[in-house]
Amino acid sequence: MHKAVDEMGIQSTFRGYGPEQGYDFLREAVKGYYKKHNVDLELDEIFISGEYEKNGDGTKRYRRMAELKSVELVFERAKSDLGNILDLFAKDNTVLVPDPVYPVYVDTNIMAGREVQFIDANGENEFLPLPDKNVKADIIYICSPNNPTGAVYNKEQLKEWVDYAHKNKAIILFDSAYECFISDKNLPRSIYEIEGAKDCAIEFCSLSKTAGFTGTRCGYTIVPENLGNLNKMWVRRQTTKFNGVPYIVQRGAEAVFSEEGQKEIAENIAYYKENAKVISDTLTECGIWFTGGKHSPYIWLRCPNNMKSWEFFDYLLNNAQIVGTPGAGFGRNGEGYFRLTSFGSKENTKEAMKRFKNLFKA
Numbered sequence: 001m002h003k004a005v006d007e008m009g010i011q012s013t014f015r016g017y018g019p020e021q022g023y024d025f026l027r028e029a030v031k032g033y034y035k036k037h038n039v040d041l042e043l044d045e046i047f048i049s050g051e052y053e054k055n056g057d058g059t060k061r062y063r064r065m066a067e068l069k070s071v072e073l074v075f076e077r078a079k080s081d082l083g084n085i086l087d088l089f090a091k092d093n094t095v096l097v098p099d100p101v102y103p104v105y106v107d108t109n110i111m112a113g114r115e116v117q118f119i120d121a122n123g124e125n126e127f128l129p130l131p132d133k134n135v136k137a138d139i140i141y142i143c144s145p146n147n148p149t150g151a152v153y154n155k156e157q158l159k160e161w162v163d164y165a166h167k168n169k170a171i172i173l174f175d176s177a178y179e180c181f182i183s184d185k186n187l188p189r190s191i192y193e194i195e196g197a198k199d200c201a202i203e204f205c206s207l208s209k210t211a212g213f214t215g216t217r218c219g220y221t222i223v224p225e226n227l228g229n230l231n232k233m234w235v236r237r238q239t240t241k242f243n244g245v246p247y248i249v250q251r252g253a254e255a256v257f258s259e260e261g262q263k264e265i266a267e268n269i270a271y272y273k274e275n276a277k278v279i280s281d282t283l284t285e286c287g288i289w290f291t292g293g294k295h296s297p298y299i300w301l302r303c304p305n306n307m308k309s310w311e312f313f314d315y316l317l318n319n320a321q322i323v324g325t326p327g328a329g330f331g332r333n334g335e336g337y338f339r340l341t342s343f344g345s346k347e348n349t350k351e352a353m354k355r356f357k358n359l360f361k362a
């Protein structure tokens, strides 16, 4: 990245707008990464993403510039690829979203005026709902490993969704933002590990969780050529509304996929997994039901003593000064549940779990 910064200071090596789909050096790196998991991709199927957010946060200077020029303010973010893909679909397409789940899927569709149907994820199906043949949908969101529940679909379960999509001529929007946390080789990191998925699925991934790109912003979206018009329409959409992720950031992302980068990431993820184990062990000791924490940074627990999500939030905050995320924020079925994260320091995690144990150990 530092080298790329230097290059940007010299006229002959300066890089400006585009290519909107991303530089080939990074698309090649993503292709190589998928190949390691036995998925073959063409370069034209890989789109490097960072996205514009209208009227999003910007520095004071840019906000002032926008005021003066009275232009719409746009800043880059990655998460919106998940919402902007909806530019490709008709308004009357119906959408199927698991409940609970990462709220972006629901909110973006509601904003676009689309009808959303929910499929129940709960303790009975271990937060991994399977298709219901009586429900018809055109667009299906799947997030695995899941935010917030940490649950991961196995290959057989994902195959059921792929078969359902084929039968209903539906498209799966598969969010694999947490794939790097999967340590069991038998669990799929990409939906394209499932036969037939390239004919019915678009995949979204992010370097935010893999390599801490929450500040630099970079991810990638896979739109298979088998999806025909959708691939071409996405090219058109991106070239119309987007000028590409900055060169410096893409060089940083390329480093993530290098041998050294992968080694450093593995160490980082191992660190968070140790935190997840400290949390899981504490919950087991306290006799509290939970999922996740194994192939995910998140631990999803049932609030003790039948407390509601926000009641538990207040209780933890007031009695142990621990902060977590109330499950109710992720959907109706999240009520009565709570999400803890392993994205913290080892010291803080241990201290928090010591206090947790003092409160709940029988």
Ligand code: PLP
Residues within 6 Å of the ligand: 077, 078, 079, 080, 102, 143, 146, 147, 175, 177, 205, 206, 207, 208, 214, 218, 219
């Ligand atoms: N998908 C899921 C399931 C997430 O939890 C998040 C962030 O929390 C994202 C996508 C967004 O990733 P990015 O940082 O690339 O916008």
